[in-house]
């Protein structure tokens with residue numbers, strides 16, 4: 470593999486459009502974001518925790534050549550069930566963030582990713598345990614994403630993003646980074 474796949478052929482364009490259309494048909498489905506569950510820590514306690522006591526979560530934000538962003542849908546039975554998300558997950562003890570991002574993207578959406586830039590991070594007072602979430606802009610990818618764990622995966626036009634469908638930390642990322650078009654300056658650098 471020498472160059473990242475840029476998804477340039479016409480067939481791919483058709484697939485992307487239909488995936489994006491399917492993303493707009495979720496209105497009837499309930500997003501079961503766990504809200505109101507009492508967090509273990511106060512905000513002050515969370516801020517004071519040493520970082521090694523927090524689970525690290527890494528997520529990747531990928532844009533395709535049409536300016537669409539890759540989104541998947543969390544399955545039933547997990548926290549934030551049915552909400553939309555950027556692919557990613559928990560960093561394992563032996564991994565750095567880049568290794569975890571590569572593994573999560575292979576496992577969840579079947580693509581190889583490379584060339585990351587940290588764009589937003591936040592400590593989250595999760596209802597079962599606190600975590601520190603890091604969102605990376607992913608500049609290069611190889612392969613065609615699909616729901617490798619049976620989940621729905623699609624390219625979403627930026628103007629179709631309803632941030633209320635995402636977990637709270639991701640809502641902030643979308644508001645601070647994606648809806649401001651800041652990625653446009655970063656992405657081709």
Ligand SMILES: Nc1nc2c([nH]c(=O)n2[C@H]2C[C@H](O)[C@@H](COP(=O)(O)OP(=O)(O)OP(=O)(O)O)O2)c(=O)[nH]1
Nearest residue numbers: 526528548549554555556557558559636637638639
């Ligand atoms: N993947 C992802 N997780 C997010 C986002 N926003 C957000 O608050 N989270 C939270 C949900 C989870 O509490 C936590 C970890 O994500 P995850 O459930 O994907 O972890 P994982 O892939 O390692 O899954 P598992 O092995 O624990 O089943 O991060 C997001 O945009 N993408």
Ligand SMILES: [Mg+2]
Nearest residue numbers: 556557558559
């Ligand atoms: Mg995950």
